[in-house]
Amino acid sequence: MACGKYLHITRDNLGDVLGDEFWSKYFDMEFDYESVRERLSEKDPVLAEAARYAPEIRILNQDPWEALCSFILSQCNNIGRIKGLADRLSRAWGAPLGGGHCAFPEPEALARAGETELRKAGCGFRAPYVVAAAQSAADGRLDWDELRRLPLDEARGKLTELPGVGPKVADCALLYGLHRLDAFPMDVWMKRAMKTLFPGKSPAEFGRCAGIAQQYIFHYSRNHPELFREQAAG
DNA sequence: GACCAGGTATTGC
């Protein structure tokens, strides 16, 4: 489910999917990741290893509102529950897509639903955050084109004006929703990974495609928990 | 039943 479309991928239809104009764009197929990997690999040997570990990773071109809202829901929440929540909101307020599937709700729909209903749907303390963001998106105060254009700090500043949107959620919205490859979401996993694997380094050193580096590092770290044995709480 | 989850806002040193 993405951008108002439903997709079921199998081994057999992968070729067709990637040949489709929309999904090809969604999976960022036209972007030259190989060049980026080469440049990143020259910067740091550990980063080179992380990039080599899963070179097929891509930054999706998600819908900006869908990305922002999903990451507002993600705070202090686990991935399974985030998916379930998004699914429940889609069924309640999203457009039917056939086959029992529903699109992610438009901002207008969630703004209209209101805080009380969103709490009933299981959003918890995030309900008012979703409403505020939905209102801003619906009435145009959130200007996606502007957010694509502005320097990273200013774009992040616009997003963090919203209640319940801090630097991490803002960077996720910028990276996944607006394809700002310079954004570098720093969650608890990335903090651990940076401290252990890149001591003394800052994300800015990874350059204008730091966000892609973030994905390699994140995935590599989560699949090598032994590297963080002393720090990981659980 | 505690404890935790891909954070944020507020409060108190």
Place this chain on the structure above:
DNA sequence: GCAATACATGGT
């Protein structure tokens, strides 16, 4: 500045 804490909810 930086550590501590509340914030809803559902799953181990």
